[in-house]
Amino acid sequence: MNTTTAPGKRNLIKNKRCCCICVWITSAILGLGLLFLILGLTVFKAKRPVTKINSVGLSDLDVSLDLARLRVVLNVTLDIGVSVENPNRVGFRYTNSTAYLRYRGNDVGEVPIGAGRIGARDTRALNLTLTVMADRLLSNSDLYTDALSGTLPFQTYIRMEGKVKILFSIHVVTYTTCDLEIDVLNRTISNQKCRYRTKL
Structure with a gap:
């Protein structure tokens, strides 16, 4: 029985991993951006000297x-x-x-x-x-x-x-x-x- 993964299947798995990594990176960036925005509008909101x-x-x-x-x-x-x-x-x-x-x-x-x-x-x-x-x-x-x-x-x-x-x-x-x-x-x-x- 041949257990070798077909090239097409390997590419599909690789593409899924890349998509997951991109989703995680994008989510992290959006999360940090939202955090900075909330801090900027609340704790660090600019006040008038x-x-x-x-x-x-x-x-x-x-x-x-x-x-x-x-x-x-x-x-x-x-x-x-x-x-x-x-x-x-x-x-x-x-x-x-x-x-x-x-x-x-x-x-x-x-x-x-x-x-x-x-x-x-x-x-x-x-x-x-x-x-x-x-x-x-x-x-x-x-x-x-x-x-x-x-x-x-x-x-x-x-x-x-x-x-x-x-x-x-x-x-x-x-x-x-x-x-x-x-x-x-x-x-x-x-x-x-x-x-x-x-x-x-």
Whole structure:
């Protein structure tokens, strides 16, 4: 009795084995893909980093009126305490940014914020000093009126841009704006109101 397997039958068995192996590999890849997708949408879902202004202090204020020329010479320096919270389970890398000091919609002071990284579920504190560039205020017609009224309206604006990398990089931009008034006579900050926004 001849027990030798026919060539056609051997090829059929070989093809079945190849099909089984392909099915197993495909199933494993799909399973891993589904697992990563579930983790990406739940545990590792990208969350928005939040930038907050914790404190604003007036470290220097010098106001002098030139009544003859109806001009104001103004020097203002603000110390700002900022915190950036990263609620993600992975690090947040941010690029070079800038904090601005604005007077009635015009940029009158700025300070750079160097690029960096905030670890998973970590918070970084930034201490910034914003100084008014006096030459940018000379042509502003509202300054004289505001100085005489005793109240100077300013706004701080910080925009930070970066990436959160989970399964792929997610672009994130955070915005922080604080409206505040400087009481010239009392040399204090009043009516401070801050707003925060993050965009994925």
